Amino acid sequence: MKSIQQFFLTVIVLACTLTSSLLNAAEVTRGAMLANSCAACHGTDGKSPGSIPAIYGKPASYLAKALMDFRDGKRPSTVMGRHAKAYSDEEIKLIADFFTR
Amino acid sequence: MNKLTRRDFIKFSGSLGAYSACAGLVSSLSACASKEKKLARVVIIGGGFGGASCAKYLHRFAPDVDITLIERDKQYITCPFSNMVLGGIRDMASITHGYNKLASSYAINIMHDAVTAIDPVAKTVTTAGSGSVQYDRLVVSPGIGFRWDQIEGYDATISQRVAHAWKAGPQTALLRKQLMAMDDGGTVIVAPPANPFRCPPGPYERVSMMAHYLTHNKPKSKILILDAKDKFSKQPLFMQGWDALYPGMIEWVKGTAGGIVSGIDVKTNELVNELGDRFKGDVINLIPPQKAGVLAHIAGLVDKTGWCPVNQRTFESKIHQHVHVIGDACIAGKMPKSGFAANSQGKVCAAAIAASLGGYDMPDPSYVNTCYSLVAPDYGISVAAVYKVSNETIVKVEGSGGVSPKDADAIFRQQEAVYGAGWYDSITSDMFT
Ligand SMILES: Cc1cc2nc3c(=O)[nH]c(=O)nc-3n(C[C@H](O)[C@H](O)[C@H](O)COP(=O)(O)OP(=O)(O)OC[C@H]3O[C@@H](n4cnc5c(N)ncnc54)[C@H](O)[C@@H]3O)c2cc1C
Numbered sequence: 001m002k003s004i005q006q007f008f009l010t011v012i013v014l015a016c017t018l019t020s021s022l023l024n025a026a027e028v029t030r031g032a033m034l035a036n037s038c039a040a041c042h043g044t045d046g047k048s049p050g051s052i053p054a055i056y057g058k059p060a061s062y063l064a065k066a067l068m069d070f071r072d073g074k075r076p077s078t079v080m081g082r083h084a085k086a087y088s089d090e091e092i093k094l095i096a097d098f099f100t101r
Numbered sequence: 102m103n104k105l106t107r108r109d110f111i112k113f114s115g116s117l118g119a120y121s122a123c124a125g126l127v128s129s130l131s132a133c134a135s136k137e138k139k140l141a142r143v144v145i146i147g148g149g150f151g152g153a154s155c156a157k158y159l160h161r162f163a164p165d166v167d168i169t170l171i172e173r174d175k176q177y178i179t180c181p182f183s184n185m186v187l188g189g190i191r192d193m194a195s196i197t198h199g200y201n202k203l204a205s206s207y208a209i210n211i212m213h214d215a216v217t218a219i220d221p222v223a224k225t226v227t228t229a230g231s232g233s234v235q236y237d238r239l240v241v242s243p244g245i246g247f248r249w250d251q252i253e254g255y256d257a258t259i260s261q262r263v264a265h266a267w268k269a270g271p272q273t274a275l276l277r278k279q280l281m282a283m284d285d286g287g288t289v290i291v292a293p294p295a296n297p298f299r300c301p302p303g304p305y306e307r308v309s310m311m312a313h314y315l316t317h318n319k320p321k322s323k324i325l326i327l328d329a330k331d332k333f334s335k336q337p338l339f340m341q342g343w344d345a346l347y348p349g350m351i352e353w354v355k356g357t358a359g360g361i362v363s364g365i366d367v368k369t370n371e372l373v374n375e376l377g378d379r380f381k382g383d384v385i386n387l388i389p390p391q392k393a394g395v396l397a398h399i400a401g402l403v404d405k406t407g408w409c410p411v412n413q414r415t416f417e418s419k420i421h422q423h424v425h426v427i428g429d430a431c432i433a434g435k436m437p438k439s440g441f442a443a444n445s446q447g448k449v450c451a452a453a454i455a456a457s458l459g460g461y462d463m464p465d466p467s468y469v470n471t472c473y474s475l476v477a478p479d480y481g482i483s484v485a486a487v488y489k490v491s492n493e494t495i496v497k498v499e500g501s502g503g504v505s506p507k508d509a510d511a512i513f514r515q516q517e518a519v520y521g522a523g524w525y526d527s528i529t530s531d532m533f534t
Binding site: 039051 | 459469
């Protein structure tokens, strides 16, 4: 009997996960179009599993300043300067907001 | 099993009640999330860098879409970092990945089967094992195929003895075994193909990793590169590294100087160039010219170049409606054929499909590529760029990107080696977890 109960509990948990994932559909915004590219190095949503700094949940002001400083050569980097040069101030703000969520 | 007691029964029906309440909520939510009553069904063929990334991000953008990923193999062995297996600094297990998390965390139906045909009119996909599958939108990410006819005497069967190792797995293991069996003082020949091909810096990273292994184990050996091209990706950086770390070991013959290989003589272990000159190798790594994966050809998704023309904003085929092609197989403007690029394209394609099914416009896309290469275990170099669509083709965002500086110090090179490994951890988790 236990196993049947466990089964239904699992079903409920699954169903509720599904419900919350429906509520949490990632919106197809310009910010997402820009920021999803970052995941290849910084991990999905900026949660890096390895040696590259995580950017998930960092304050938007911090991220925006870092990107602008990389872009403008005020902050040294290996590759971030080469990336940041692609983005306008406005695009940098969208990217920073994305990871702050 | 025990008999059902009254108490159990109450608990049991209680669970059922909660379950049906929750299920009701789910179905009403699904109903308002999608206008149609029937869930849209997206089938994705190929669970590599393009297909796996597309599947996961499509679920994130449109959780109510029914997603099926069809992949021939149970495990995916990445080409990225397979050169490090050849160099002896990684093992095969560390570059092998599975599909369990895509199924459990993102509700993606994983079908391990080989697709044999696509019918774009009936909107069905036929597999070798389980008949046909219906789709509303199809994504095809089959990787590359080889143009065996361009090299006389070479084919899939011969490649079981003379490896290309341009798809990772048994081919990587074969080449590694041959390298380890070679005597000190032997000659390894690496023959990279003409453009366009999968991973432009890949052959030169491979040469670097082989040189690392040989320098430490068989220092009298030589590596001869017979190149179909006159220049290659990150060339000044690679050559600078080779001069510093492996002096005298590597010789590069460019295409117009006799580097274009047009045949192989397996009996004598010789490669033959266009002029008829013969080059004997103790180990030969012959990387043939390439085209879109065989499935793209079977499905009539290619043009006369042998690659797949697509709308470069949405990756929808220019030949068949509602079929998208991503990754190495597609023509993607200025983007190189890399795993990073395929991952980036997979996400844009996912957004395009979510927008199309949801009936809204997709914002302007943005794409990125970065290719790290190891010249030695603690010596990394990179090339990077950000891309956008302009006049219907993917172009570099002006002023962005470029290669690592030529005058960087040892610490910089070491940092790029560390970040290269970090990239590998991140992108494989972005695809598979
Ligand atoms: C030595 C080497 C090193 C590399 N290093 C890097 C690197 O450092 N960084 C980088 O970004 N890129 C690198 N690459 C390039 C990268 O591997 C490719 O660009 C990438 O794999 C392309 O992804 P894809 O989805 O187009 O194809 P793939 O990753 O090849 O995926 C295609 C999948 O489709 C499946 N498939 C094909 N046909 C069928 C069918 N009919 N039915 C079912 N399944 C099918 C295959 O089994 C496969 O799993 C390297 C490549 C090589 C060879």
